[in-house]
Amino acid sequence: MRMLRPPSLSRRFPVWLAGLCCLAAVGLGDPAAAENRLADTASDYLRDHADNPVDWYPWGEAALERARREDKPIFVSVGYSTCYWCHVAERELYEDPAIAARMNAGFVNIKVDREQRPDLDRVLMQATEALGGGGGWPNNVFLTPELEPFFAGSYFPPEPLPGRESFPQILERLSAQWRSDREPLVERAERIAAALRAQSGASGIDPARLDPLAWREQAVAALSETFDPLVGGFAPAGQSSRFPQSPKLSLLLSAAEAGDDSAAEMLDLTLAAMSIGALFDHVGGGFHRYTVDPQWQVPHFEKMLLDNAQLIGLYARAGNRLEQPWYARVAGRSIDYLERRLRAEAAGLYTAESASLDGIEGKSYVFTSEEIRSVLGERADVFLDWHELVPLPESRIDHELPDGGVVNLRPGRALEALDGNQLAAAMTGLEGDYAALLDHRQARGQPSRDRKRVAEFNALAGLGLLAAAQPLDRGDAAGRAVAVGEWLWDTLWDERAGQLSRQAYAGQVSGEAFLADYAATGRLMLALYGSQHELKWLFRAQRIANAIEARFVGEAGRLHERALGEEAAALPITPPLLGDEVGPSGHSLAVVFLLDIGQVMDAPLRQRRAVAALAGFAGEVTADPSAWGWLVGELARPSRAAAVERFAAELAAPEPAGPGASRDHVAVDAQRVEDGEAIEVRLAIDPGFHINANPASADYLVPTRVTAVDGEIGAIDYPAGKPFRAAFATEAIDVYEGELTLRAPVAGDVPTRLRIEIQACDDEVCLAPDTVEVPVGR
Structure with missing residues (x-):
């Protein structure tokens, strides 16, 4: 049961790690210390x-x-603390002195916690997929010192298996080839890196094309094509594992609330199957990460705060919408699980709970029928009439399995009771049995927990608790949401600096916060204002909105995952935008939050900026709306859809002509010439105006420059400018006047659009610099 990656929502490759830095190495022959450099890390x-x-x-x-x-x-x-196969790799590989010696002698060895660095995790996962190494954790990538990938994979066995090299064999082969014949490795690394660089960042669209209602309709139609009508869920043909994919469920709930019966049916069947099977922990409450089978019967046993945070609110709201009390019960028991196992004594919620106990996956969770009879006595027959124990599949790599099976509801009987709205009442009658089995289970010992308390995950949990509080009539859930909000503000928000930290661990606050941390926290503060009616929550939401706009909004109003000032110092790339995968993306959260707080504060300019930010990556949304399920579902709600329509129309309206825009005085055209070997760029400058030559005569002047929006062009031989001295100037500068023709050689893929930077001036004043994009004609 290797920890799989959820079904990919985008196969588009991002820019590669062109500016990747901050990696580490070891020296040849350096002895490993009793404790290495990881001993004092916050993970x-x-x-x-x-x-x-x-x-x-x-x-x-x-x-x-x-x-x-x-x-x-x-x-x-790359891995994380509750990843079962990450721990297997540690026991079988990294604790072995002989394997460690090979690693230390031939390689620079680096460990990354993916929950601390989701940006790195996504970039390295894209590299693994490009190299054909599958997808999952642990994710292991071999890089050149120039940070280009040449080999990757997930779990590597310590001994050879049929058709598979062992990890020592991989180390020996790659190390020997690097020393004696590295050219093929380097060539492969350069080729893969070039492929990853070929497509980068997000693609924007004309604001006039923003259409949340159409996106939702298209997304629901797309989901119906991968929907499993027998057991619910969404997966490509042939995939055995099943993930809850909460953002897709959120989309279906949005459509169902708008009257879409097909969406309601898909949602209902999926929620029923997940909670009747063993994705839901019937004994202890809460949801496991995923199941290894398509019937939802055998989970990968780890439990993640991120999953439970979303599913609590989804089940509570769906129970209300679909009038199904069983869903409300599932949500309530999951709230109880968070309180019992993930709440930290010092406030906040831990990140996850492990799949294994004593190194055996599932040991804490399975039961034999004999155990159940021993614990429940004469009640055992009633319990087993409702439940079945599903055996674990045989391990493919000879790992020890625990004795017993996984507790599922018997699907036939459970579905019949569900159809009659009787399942919740029937299970309420078994509460004493569940409690007795949970006490017995806890006596075995408990799986370890990841003690990081992450801003993003805690804020989403607070939102889930708030969403569940009213339909479940759980005032305690609202109280827990308030406590989470207070902890986030008191612990992770630095009022003096106006910034957020990503996590708290062992009494220490650390880590650069990402857009998702800010936006999720802002949404929680705004939601707490709506539920508690205390102005302090609105003020806090406003502070976070200001921080997002100051730190994460860049050129042309586009959102960035990392704070702009941090990118140059650490990872000056744009990680791939993969949409709302396991949870809502930072981009999605930010757009919805800024729209909402703009509505509450009656700040139309903030809403307009939110819609401009949406337009900056909406090309990705338009290409596959179902990959952005949470965003699409939230934007299609009436008030937000109306705001998007209003401000998109404003943004799409042509700017009034006037002397203040450089583009109004320079006409630009681009055509392919020389059988596609070059592009001819023609600029026609209005009489009385000029643009700066390239190079510009002074640092403060903006030179005329042509770059490719897509594809690749070579160096342009810009002509010398004509000297010009304005009446107010003491020295002449070089400029272009009249008509100008430039030749841009094609150096790779032929661009379809070019970007021209210009600054127009007349005899009296220089206008603001401007950027013009033009299509390349044939």
């Missing part, structure tokens, strides 16, 4: 590897510098 996952004989580094500048200095390839292993 249970990294600390779990602190006493490995592998000389691990965390993600940091020292590693990258050393890798380059010693000319070694880099081994980056």
